[in-house]
Ligand SMILES: O=C(O)CCC(=O)C(=O)O
């Protein structure tokens with residue numbers, strides 16, 4: 506699959522030197538594609554993160570699986586493969602600076618290593634606020650509009666080191682990475698290996714280019730919902746055809762989440778937020794549903810402690826009616842719901 510030559514690639518150094526035009530370009534890419542690549546982002550220690558990732562995934566399985574993914578999006582994910590992806594990952598959720606508290610992480614993640622992860626997350630967070638300030642200005646809002654609803658606490662922004670490992674045989678019925686949208690506000694993906702594909706403006710699958718030193722940025726569901734779907738949360742996936750059983754791929758994803766109590770309704774109008782609260786879903790509920798859909802099967806195997814039980818039917822129906830994201834998946838999977 507070829508890459509389109511018009512895939513948006515934007516130079517982050519323009520944030521300082523040419524803010525208005527840069528913000529316009531970020532907005533246009535987010536509106537039309539929902540994806541772009543940011544060069545010159547200057548996020549330090551990306552190589553070091555790959556190093557930590559390689560060292561960790563090389564450990565014996567029982568050492569990696571000492572602590573499996575929990576509802577804070579912290580822990581090892583890959584003890585058993587889920588229907589979501591043929592990959593393994595280790596996620597560092599939690600509010601900023603809290604990884605030391607009581608980390609649901611294998612002991613290999615010592616305090617100095619966790620400090621490196623915290624520092625890396627902090628660098629990503631800063632740039633995520635810069636990117637969201639571009640979106641805010643273009644929406645006619647205050648430059649810092651999105652800061653208050655993205656405080657990096659409750660639930661916090663997870664960083665996830667991901668490895669798509671080699672297999673002796675292709676696992677049955679499991680995609681390399683199933684097509685999905687992300688559920689937060691924006692996502693950063695660092696990788697040096699091609700394979701990621703996205704639904705382009707013409708609704709065709711296209712390869713996301715791999716640009717050394719660049720980071721892929723995509724708009725996720727919450728940001729799309731909060732901008733009345735003006736900004737696009739695009740489907741993306743990885744196929745076995747590109748990242749085959751005999752191939753390996755590493756990526757590092759940083760998921761920017763809105764605060765749990767953020768209401769996922771249009772922020773660009775004067776709609777009364779109280780009224781919106783009654784009809785719209787909060788991020789807390791949306792996250793719960795998406796986590797359940799993605800990791801629920803692992804939980805059934807006793808592999809992940811993601812709490813999926815407290816979603817009531819009405820919330821579930823509202824999510825179906827949002828007409829966004831994994832609508833198909835939401836339709837087809839019958840969760841356990843409390844009544
Ligand atoms: O590994 C990648 O390139 C993308 C990962 C991804 O889309 C996700 O984990 O949501």
Ligand SMILES: [Fe+2]
Nearest residue numbers: 685686687741
């Ligand atoms: Fe994704």
